[in-house]
Amino acid sequence: MLKLPKVRAVFDRKKKSSTITTGMVEIEITFNRTQRKTLSSGVELYSNQWEDGVVVRHAESKKLNKQITELIKKYESIARSILQEGEEVTYQTFSAALEKKSGKYGTDFIDFCYDVMDRRGLRASTLRAHKCTLETLRESQIIRTFDDLTPENIKKFDTWLKKQDPDREQPTIYNYHKRLKPYINEAVSLGIIEESPYLRFKAERGKHKPKEALNEEELAAVRSLELSDESLSKARDLFVFCCYTGLAHADMDAFDFSRDVVTVHGCNYIDKQRVKTGTKYYTPILPPAMTVLEKYHYHLPRFSQQAYNRLLKCIGVLVGTKKNLSSHIARYTFATTVLLAHEVPIESVSKMMGHTRIQITQVYAKILNSSVEKQAERLANIL
Secondary structure (H helix, E strand, O other): OOOOOEEEEEEOOOOOOOOOOOEEEEEEEEOOOOOEEEEEEEEEEOHHHEEOOEEOOOOOHHHHHHHHHHHHHHHHHHHHHHHHOOOOOOHHHHHHHHHHEEEEOOOEHHHHHHHHHHHHOOOHHHHHHHHHHHHHHHHHOOOOEHHHOOHHHHHHHHHHHHHHOOOOOHHHHHHHHHHHHHHHHHHHHOOOOOOOHHHOOOOOOOOOOOOOOOOHHHHHHHHHOOOOOHHHHHHHHHHHHHHOOOOOHHHHHOOOHHHHEEEEOOEEEEEEEOOOOOOEEEEEOOHHHHHHHHHOOOOOOOOOHHHHHHHHHHHHHHHOOOOOOOHHHHHHHHHHHHHHHHOOOHHHHHHHHOOOOHHHHHHHHHOOHHHHHHHHHHHHHHO
């Protein structure tokens, strides 16, 4: 009797993961006792982010679980189509059906990109950036198949990038397009599509806006603001926590006090890797941040980034600042007002922020007039 193969998600088949090293989630298709096929899901996790077959303790758990489920359904559908044709589902018939779906690579453009990426031998930092681009493209749901690669859809993706995160600057958006182009060009060279949609769409390079941070008076006003609305109060507390730790929204969302904090000489430090870049960071939990943790019994409230930024916008109006409060401005405030303005060495700031290059940290230093004034006063007293 013909039967369907077992399709399931497996984590860390190669036993590489730990709390600081990621392992891959793969889709395993078992045909019989001797035949099985494993396919990448594009999802990488730390050892404590996978339990009972699902993603846990991850800033994007819901999205990643959906991604894995959709892949399982896709492969089950292919297996069912083979059975409907009266054939046995074997390694050979399944592989042939998978390739037949649309030439060698199937219809899925993102699957194709991952296949090309695996063969390119990219550096770890570049690989992370490319994966971020592909998963952002997947999240947009605008381009899924090769047929979706049109100038109109590229423009829709460009618009979506701007609306999905209002703090996303034009140079960052330009880099998303820049990373997509090589994969599209590869599809053209293989004859999968006729021409690149970028021939009729040009992404603007743009310039970074000057980075804003709250000064000490503005930060104090946010901290002392009386709020009767519970959601606004929680959002304000999270903002203060980020202003005194430098955590990005994704890192704050994934924060676990019992797992991520170490105590050295009586001081608590967050010691982990950034969700976005995988870069290790090591930052103290300063007293105002510890007060927030104690208030919530060491379990921070959670909001989606969009909801969080909407609440912060309301708080900004109540405080009376024209600066657009966001998770980004909290991070800038930590680097400048909390650290650099108090003469913390830039090398230490870079480590606390989890920057991949010290040049990134130097951008923060450029916006501090107070640091110039302090050095001028020091020189005036010497000369």
